[in-house]
Amino acid sequence: MDDLISVIVPVYNVEKYLSQCLESIINQTYKNIEILLINDASTDNSKQICQHYAQLDSRIKLFNKPENRGVSDSRNWGIENCVGEYIIFIDSDDYIEYNFIEKLYEVSISEYADIVVGEYYRYIENQGNFLIHVHNIIKEELSKHDCIDKIFLAHTDIFNFPVAKLIKKNLFFNDFKVSFPTDIRVCEDQFVIYQLYLKSKKTMYYSLAGYCYRTRTDGNLTSTLSDPESIEDIVESYLTQVFDLFLHGYPLENSFPYYSYRTSRYLAILEERGKTNTEISNRLLKFAYLIENGKQYET
Numbered sequence: 001m002d003d004l005i006s007v008i009v010p011v012y013n014v015e016k017y018l019s020q021c022l023e024s025i026i027n028q029t030y031k032n033i034e035i036l037l038i039n040d041a042s043t044d045n046s047k048q049i050c051q052h053y054a055q056l057d058s059r060i061k062l063f064n065k066p067e068n069r070g071v072s073d074s075r076n077w078g079i080e081n082c083v084g085e086y087i088i089f090i091d092s093d094d095y096i097e098y099n100f101i102e103k104l105y106e107v108s109i110s111e112y113a114d115i116v117v118g119e120y121y122r123y124i125e126n127q128g129n130f131l132i133h134v135h136n137i138i139k140e141e142l143s144k145h146d147c148i149d150k151i152f153l154a155h156t157d158i159f160n161f162p163v164a165k166l167i168k169k170n171l172f173f174n175d176f177k178v179s180f181p182t183d184i185r186v187c188e189d190q191f192v193i194y195q196l197y198l199k200s201k202k203t204m205y206y207s208l209a210g211y212c213y214r215t216r217t218d219g220n221l222t223s224t225l226s227d228p229e230s231i232e233d234i235v236e237s238y239l240t241q242v243f244d245l246f247l248h249g250y251p252l253e254n255s256f257p258y259y260s261y262r263t264s265r266y267l268a269i270l271e272e273r274g275k276t277n278t279e280i281s282n283r284l285l286k287f288a289y290l291i292e293n294g295k296q297y298e299t
Contacts, residue, residue, distance in 0.1 A: 006084030010074035024095035030102035038074040072180035100210030104166035147197035164211035
């Protein structure tokens with residue numbers, strides 16, 4: 001019998017998009033799924049839409065949180081309460097192609113993979129345009145360092161996102177527990193996904209673009225970076241990731257150009273926000289010094 005797959009969908013004020021998302025999940029060709037809808041105290045009609053679909057499909061489990069605690073808390077709740085062998089995260093304003101879960105599962109079974117990284121295409125809402133950046137379907141095994149390199153150096157963001165991946169549930173619990181940080185407002189994904197790559201015994205990349213990532217006018221990185229309350233969270237996420245990878249033996253010299261660019265950019269933004277001589281800016285300056293000396297050492 002096919003393994004049970006847990007589909008975890010955080011929900012918050014997405015009444016405009018939620019039905020399309022849920023229709024794409026309940027109509028998957030892979031049927032042995034449980035669908036966990038975690039309603040994060042939505043103030044629109046999202047709860048009512050979830051209730052409607054829960055009545056239509058017994059595979060749906062609806063959990064209504066008493067107060068809004070953010071997407072990380074919702075994902076953690078799903079991880080703790082799901083019972084599947086695998087987990088796939090889907091954002092409630094996105095949707096997936098009808099056979100996406102089945103295709104990822106087939107790769108996991110045939111290749112004995114702990115993680116299968118799928119691909120996405122982007123829908124630009126305010127333009128009504130679809131952007132497809134992958135045209136050839138390939139399947140390849142990636143080492144732990146390959147996965148980390150792709151987080152930093154690849155031309156696709158898919159290796160940074162928790163969505164569009166089939167992940168063995170035990171990766172979140174074996175050796176040490178992996179969970180999404182609830183005290184970070186943005187870029188919380190970056191605390192988690194690289195840890196799963198490091199724990200995975202085998203990771204496969206399957207470039208089937210079966211996940212539609214919706215770019216909304218109210219939620220892009222540029223606007224996030226312009227928020228003075230967000231930049232410190234982004235920098236904290238960045239530094240935590242870098243030093244954790246260093247402790248796990250990842251060769252940081254592989255990505256010096258990336259680090260130089262990101263560090264310089266964040267320092268400039270902190271200066272614009274009047275956040276020089278703060279703890280976070282001083283940590284960035286120390287890291288910039290280490291990068292520069294590392295480059296000189298390499299040459």
